[in-house]
Amino acid sequence: MDQHTEAGGEHIHLIAHEESISPAGQSGDIALPPAELPGPVAVQGDIPLESAAAMVSSLAAGTEIDARRQVAEETARRPTAAMPTVGTLTSEFGQRWGSLHGGIDIANVIGTPIVAATDGTVIDAGPAQGFGNWVRLLSDEGTMTVYGHMEEVLVSTGQRVQAGQTIALMGSRGFSTGSHLHFEVWLNEGRERADPIEWLRENGIATN
Numbered sequence: 270m271d272q273h274t275e276a277g278g279e280h281i282h283l284i285a286h287e288e289s290i291s292p293a294g295q296s297g298d299i300a301l302p303p304a305e306l307p308g309p310v311a312v313q314g315d316i317p318l319e320s321a322a323a324m325v326s327s328l329a330a331g332t333e334i335d336a337r338r339q340v341a342e343e344t345a346r347r348p349t350a351a352m353p354t355v356g357t358l359t360s361e362f363g364q365r366w367g368s369l370h371g372g373i374d375i376a377n378v379i380g381t382p383i384v385a386a387t388d389g390t391v392i393d394a395g396p397a398q399g400f401g402n403w404v405r406l407l408s409d410e411g412t413m414t415v416y417g418h419m420e421e422v423l424v425s426t427g428q429r430v431q432a433g434q435t436i437a438l439m440g441s442r443g444f445s446t447g448s449h450l451h452f453e454v455w456l457n458e459g460r461e462r463a464d465p466i467e468w469l470r471e472n473g474i475a476t477n
Contacts, residue, residue, distance in 0.1 A: 350472035351433040353386045353416060354450045358476070362464040372415065372453035373465045379420050379448045381439040385430045386414045386452070386469070394422050400451065401442020406430065407458065412468075415453035418445045 356377030360370060389408040397403040400417030404424060407413050420440025430436060441448045454463040466476050 348432055348473075349388060350469070350474055351384055351386055352469065352474050352476070353414070353452050354381055354383045354439060356381060356439075356449070359449060362466060371462055372417075372451050374449045374451055376447060376449040377439055379438070379440050381448075381450075382435045383416055383419060383437040383439055383450055385432055385434050385436050386454075387412060388431050389414070389429075391424050391426050391428045391430060391436075394424050394426050394428075397443070399444050401445065402437070402440070404436050406436075411456070411458045413455040413459040415451075415455070417451035417453075418442050418449060420448075 354375050354377065356375040358373060359376045360374035362373055363370060383404075385406055387406060387408040389406040389412075391404060392407050392413075393403060393405040395402060397417070402417075402419040402422050404416045404419070404422055405413060406416075416437060418440055419437040419442060421438040422436070423438070424430060424436045439448055439450055452465050454465045454468045455461060456463050469476050
């Protein structure tokens with residue numbers, strides 16, 4: 270607004286009228302039209318906020334599905350059977366000293382790791398007559414594996430384990446002539462003995 274110099278103070282009302290400014294706003298406040306409220310918020314590309322939220326939700330669901338698929342693929346690739354320990358095969362399944370030897374013996378030094386031969390649930394873990402210390406696992410398919418003469422048991426009853434997971438340390442507990450693992454395989458939830466060597470080979474585990 271231009272500066273005017275006139276006597277009597279009349280210029281204030283005159284100039285205010287000409288420039289649509291209230292006299293009360295002579296300090297510099299300009300009367301503005303009422304502000305209009307903004308319409309619905311939209312993201313870049315004129316996508317409504319609701320649609321954007323739906324897109325985010327859909328992307329999150331897709332990510333979750335991809336993660337589940339990856340877990341399933343990794344599980345499928347993971348071995349479902351494993352050699353229970355490393356060492357020297359000192360006794361096989363079958364007749365021995367006039368009676369059935371119901372498993373195989375693998376000898377190595379005390380403390381050698383013993384691993385689960387299958388995925389499964391621990392149904393026994395701890396002291397056992399004859400075996401000193403043992404672990405028995407039952408797979409979801411009904412295969413029971415037995416591990417005897419351990420120096421130390423590292424799992425507990427009811428625990429879920431995976432093939433290849435360390436469950437104990439080799440020892441010479443119970444009726445034993447030296448540090449070794451006695452390993453047995455039973456089918457049909459423990460009702461039928463199986464030759465551990467044959468069972469391992471059938472599950473893709475080399476034994477020689």
